[in-house]
Every structure is written in C-alpha cells, then in structure tokens.
Amino acid sequence: MTEAPPRHGGNVQQLARRLNCHPRRILDFSASLVPFGPPRSLRRALRRALNDHVVPYPDPSYQVLREAIAQTHGLDPDWVLPGNGAAELFTWAARDARSLISLLPTPGFADYRRALATWGAVGRSLPLRLHWDDGPRSWVEALAEPRTLQGTGPRRTALWITNPHNPTGQLWRRDSLEPLLHAHGLVVVDEAFLPLVPGGETHSLVSLAPRFGNLVVIRSLTKLFAMAGLRLGYAVAAPERLERWRRWRDPWPVNSLAVQGGLAVVADRVWQQRVWRWLAREGPWLVQHLDRLCPSLKVYPGAANYRLLSCRHSLTPLQQSLAQQGILVRDCRSFPELGDRWLRIAVGRRRHNRRLVTAMAAVLRDSEYVA
Numbered sequence: 274m275t276e277a278p279p280r281h282g283g284n285v286q287q288l289a290r291r292l293n294c295h296p297r298r299i300l301d302f303s304a305s306l307v308p309f310g311p312p313r314s315l316r317r318a319l320r321r322a323l324n325d326h327v328v329p330y331p332d333p334s335y336q337v338l339r340e341a342i343a344q345t346h347g348l349d350p351d352w353v354l355p356g357n358g359a360a361e362l363f364t365w366a367a368r369d370a371r372s373l374i375s376l377l378p379t380p381g382f383a384d385y386r387r388a389l390a391t392w393g394a395v396g397r398s399l400p401l402r403l404h405w406d407d408g409p410r411s412w413v414e415a416l417a418e419p420r421t422l423q424g425t426g427p428r429r430t431a432l433w434i435t436n437p438h439n440p441t442g443q444l445w446r447r448d449s450l451e452p453l454l455h456a457h458g459l460v461v462v463d464e465a466f467l468p469l470v471p472g473g474e475t476h477s478l479v480s481l482a483p484r485f486g487n488l489v490v491i492r493s494l495t496k497l498f499a500m501a502g503l504r505l506g507y508a509v510a511a512p513e514r515l516e517r518w519r520r521w522r523d524p525w526p527v528n529s530l531a532v533q534g535g536l537a538v539v540a541d542r543v544w545q546q547r548v549w550r551w552l553a554r555e556g557p558w559l560v561q562h563l564d565r566l567c568p569s570l571k572v573y574p575g576a577a578n579y580r581l582l583s584c585r586h587s588l589t590p591l592q593q594s595l596a597q598q599g600i601l602v603r604d605c606r607s608f609p610e611l612g613d614r615w616l617r618i619a620v621g622r623r624r625h626n627r628r629l630v631t632a633m634a635a636v637l638r639d640s641e642y643v644a
C-alpha cells in the first residue's frame with residue numbers, strides 16, 4: 274500500500290516505528306514547534322496539576338484561564354474563549370462561515386477545509402503568488418482585489434488568513450489586513466505562529482476585535498511553548514459569537530492539565546524573548562546554509578520558524594533518504610499547488626540544523642539535483 278502524503282507535520286511515532294527506534298531519536302523538522310521547549314514552569318505546573326486537578330472536572334467557564342489570557346492582550350475576559358487547540362476553534366469558526374463563501378489563500382493550511390467540511394461547506398481557493406522576493410505588499414493585494422469578491426455579493430465572503438502564512442512563512446502586515454475587515458462578512462485570522470516572530474505582535478489583529486464584530490482571531494500555545502500534546506489555543510472575538518460557540522461545543526473541551534499548563538506559561542514574556550532571539554539567529558543561519566547546498570534548490574524568505582524550499586526536480590527521494598536517517602521534513606505533496614518539488618523545513622537548534630544541512634549535503638552530492 275502506498276503511503277498517503279501527511280496532512281500535518283510531526284509524524285514522529287510513525288517514522289520511529291518504521292525505523293524501530295525510540296521517537297526521541299527522530300529529528301523532527303516537519304512540525305514547527307520551538308525546539309527547546311516546553312518551559313520548565315510548564316513541567317512544574319503539570320506535576321502540581323497531577324495532584325490537584327485530575328480528579329475534579331475543569332471549571333466549565335474557564336474563568337481563571339480566560340482572565341489570564343485576556344490580561345496579556347489588555348482585553349476583557351468575555352472576549353476570550355480557550356479551545357482544545359486552535360484546531361477545535363476552526364471548527365466553530367467554520368460553523369459561523371457555513372452560510373458565506375469561504376476564501377482560502379492557497380497553498381494553505383489544510384485544517385480550515387477540514388473544519389468547513391464538518392458543516393458541509395467548501396472553500397474557494399485564492400491562489401497566492403509563489404514568488405515573493407518583491408515583499409509582502411504585492412502579494413497581499415490579491416486578497417483585496419475586486420476579482421476576489423466577484424459574484425459574491427456584499428460581505429458574503431469569509432476570508433481565512435494565516436499570519437504568518439503556512440506553508441510559505443509570509444508575514445501579513447497589520448495595515449494591509451485592516452482594510453479586508455470592511456470587505457468580508459467574516460475574517461478569521463489564525464495567528465498560531467505570530468508570537469514566535471520577532472516584532473510579529475505588532476501585526477496582530479487581536480486589538481481590533483472590539484471594533485470589528487466580523488473578526489475572529491485564533492491563537493495557539495502549541496508552537497511557542499512546544500506543547501502540542503496538551504492541546505491549548507484560544508479565540509478572541511465578540512462575546513456574543515463566543516457565547517454561541519460555547520453552547521455548541523462539549524462541556525469541558527479543554528482539560529485541566531492544559532488549563533494549568535496554560536496558566537503557567539501564557540504571560541511568560543521572558544520565554545517569548547528567548548524564542549525571538551533564537552529565531553533571529555537560527556532562521557538566517559539555516560537559510561544561508563541551505564542556499565549553498567546546490568544551485569537547483571531555492572530557499573524562500575519567510576518570517577516564521579520554517580522555510581519553504583523548491584527544486585527543479587522531485588524532492589521526494591531527498592525526503593525519503595533523510596527519513597531513513599531519522600530526519601523528518603515536511604513533505605509538501607498534500608498541498609496540491611506545491612507537490613513533490615517542495616519541502617517545508619522547521620528551524621531547529623543549531624546542532625540539529627547543522628546535522629540536517631550535513632545530511633542534505635551528503636544526499637545532494639552525486640545526485641541529479643546538482644544538474
């Protein structure tokens with residue numbers, strides 16, 4: 274049976290089973306999490322939570338967590354709704370979008386389509402240009418073009434934005450996004466990676482939520498704090514919308530360990546600054562070293578903690594050869610607009626980045642890629 278290309282990164286368990294090794298031996302460049310997390314404070318909180326928070330049900334209103342998150346944004350807690358990862362919240366945003374025409378910049382994160390399909394809704398692709406050396410201004414214009422809205426009627430569209438974009442890593446400037454709030458019936462902005470980007474917070478739309486009832490901002494703690502397994506994200510939107518979502522969902526979608534872990538880290542600015550310093554150092558290092566590997570390999574600029582690569586030839590043999598060595602990179606065959614000539618690589622720690630570059634250099638040497 275041929276293996277389907279993965280829809281998400283991070284299939285570490287599967288590769289470890291295949292190589293018959295411990296998952297910790299796999300170097301994972303496919304899921305873009307901060308590579309030195311989670312913070313110690315999170316581990317400590319979880320140990321305490323095992324004593325105090327496993328037996329009782331979580332507080333169904335998540336009041337304390339909502340207060341802590343709201344405080345980090347200077348908002349009232351009624352504007353915040355914690356979720357079982359950002360992924361759960363996409364499902365409710367999609368329910369709100371089901372009577373609208375959803376516009377999805379492509380190539381893009383597949384989970385929005387999954388969320389829309391839950392309600393029998395489909396998205397309309399909005400192709401992004403795949404050459405963006407000319408800066409963000411020119412490619413953001415595609416979303417505001419009248420052609421995009423043609424045949425939809427006034428504000429009959431729901432626009433799904435990922436900032437920075439996945440898989441390209443392009444950063445949407447806040448001033449380029451703001452006008453879109455006047456053009457679409459609903460704007461869902463997924464800021465899962467934004468808190469990792471040095472200077473990224475200035476492009477967040479969170480502070481606009483009180484002014485725009487049609488705005489939903491979804492954030493994730495997964496990437497910044499390397500806690501994908503705990504499942505914790507949150508939405509910032511108008512209280513009436515969030516109240517509606519609360520009535521639709523399960524009574525306790527976020528478990529108590531995630532709540533306690535979230536409380537321990539959510540306001541940790543020292544951690545965030547450490548992450549910014551790491552990304553500002555390692556992002557350019559990785560690009561510089563990947564760029565030198567071979568002339569047919571192109572590395573695209575990006576603001577997030579991953580980089581997109583393309584090649585004149587299929588990159589599947591390279592990806593498979595790395596996997597044989599226990600190195601996982603993100604196969605892009607599940608993005609229909611990209612296919613097998615593209616890879617997405619997370620930025621790791623220096624010693625791991627070095628190992629990746631060395632392994633890639635060895636595969637690329639003596640191969641057709643040099644052509």
Ligand SMILES: Cc1ncc(COP(=O)(O)O)c(C=O)c1O
Nearest residue numbers: 358359360382439465493495506
């Ligand atoms: C753009 C983007 N948003 C959201 C998520 C999922 O976040 P969470 O783990 O909080 O569900 C991912 C996961 O890969 C992602 O790439």
